[in-house]
Amino acid sequence: MSRLLKxxxxxxxxxxxxxxxxxxxxxxxxxxxxxKIRQEALGMATEWIQTLKxxxxxxxxxxxxxxxxxxxxxxxxxxxxxVASRDAxxxxxxxxxxxxENDAKYDRKFIKTLQLYSTESLTLQAFAxxxxxxxxxxxxxxxxxxxxxxxxxTLSEYALSSPLVQDQQTDEDGFSQNQRRGxxxxxxxxxxxxxxxxxIRSISYVQKKMRQYMATLLISRADIDKDSILSQSxxxxxxxxxxxxxxxxxxxxxxxxxxxxxxxxxxPLRDTLLEWK
Numbered sequence: 001m002s003r004l005l006k007x008x009x010x011x012x013x014x015x016x017x018x019x020x021x022x023x024x025x026x027x028x029x030x031x032x033x034x035x036k037i038r039q040e041a042l043g044m045a046t047e048w049i050q051t052l053k054x055x056x057x058x059x060x061x062x063x064x065x066x067x068x069x070x071x072x073x074x075x076x077x078x079x080x081x082x083v084a085s086r087d088a089x090x091x092x093x094x095x096x097x098x099x100x101e102n103d104a105k106y107d108r109k110f111i112k113t114l115q116l117y118s119t120e121s122l123t124l125q126a127f128a129x130x131x132x133x134x135x136x137x138x139x140x141x142x143x144x145x146x147x148x149x150x151x152x153x154t155l156s157e158y159a160l161s162s163p164l165v166q167d168q169q170t171d172e173d174g175f176s177q178n179q180r181r182g183x184x185x186x187x188x189x190x191x192x193x194x195x196x197x198x199x200i201r202s203i204s205y206v207q208k209k210m211r212q213y214m215a216t217l218l219i220s221r222a223d224i225d226k227d228s229i230l231s232q233s234x235x236x237x238x239x240x241x242x243x244x245x246x247x248x249x250x251x252x253x254x255x256x257x258x259x260x261x262x263x264x265x266x267x268p269l270r271d272t273l274l275e276w277k
Contacts, residue, residue: 062121138202152195
C-alpha cells in the first residue's frame, strides 16, 4: 500500500461520520449543482491532502489545524491592509487596497469555516466539507434571483443583481451593458437562461483561492538560498512561463504575488512545489 493511500485511509478513519459538523449549504441547490459541488470539493480536498502530506514529518498521520494556520501566516495570509514593500515605488490605489482587504477577509473566512468541520487534526472530510460550504455560497446567492422558483434565471431576473443608476445608458430592451455582460458570463450556451451547471461558474473564484493557499503553504521551498527573499531567478525557476516576474519578493509577501497569477498557472505551480523538497 502506497504512503499516500495509507495517509488518506488514516485521515478517513480519524474523522467519524458523526463529527462532520453543520450542513454545508448545498442542501437547497438543484441536484445537478449539488452533485457537481460535491465532486469539485472532494477533488480539491484530495489536492489539499497531498499538499499536507508533503508538510508532515515521518510517521505523522495528520497535521493539526493550528499548524496549518502557523504555516500560512508568515507569507502574508490574512494580513490586514496587505501593505507590500513594492508599494513604496508603486503606491496602490483605493481599489487595490479594497481588494487586499477583501482577500484578507476571505482568508479568515476560510479558517473559520474549516474550524466548523475539523477535529484537532485535519482530514480529507474536513477539507471536503469546508470547500463544499465555500463553493455553495455564490450558487445560493445566484439562485436568490430566481424569482419564479423554476430553477433557472432569466436576464430580467439577473438584472436585479445590478440595478440601474440614474442616467445610466441602456439598450432598447432596458438593460445596461454591465447587466448583459454579467448574464452572458454565466449563460455559456447562449439559450437565454442560467441553469444547471452554468450556475457552477460562480465557484471559480473559490477554486482559485484554495489553490493560492495550497501554493502558499509550499512557497518557502522556492527560496533556494534561504535568505527569506524570492529572487527573480528563483521565481523563474519555479514558474518559467509566468510573464512580468518581479525583481524580488520577500517571503513574507509571497501570497500577494500568488494572487496575481492566473488561474491556469496556479495548479502547475503548486505541483512543481510539491516535487521540490
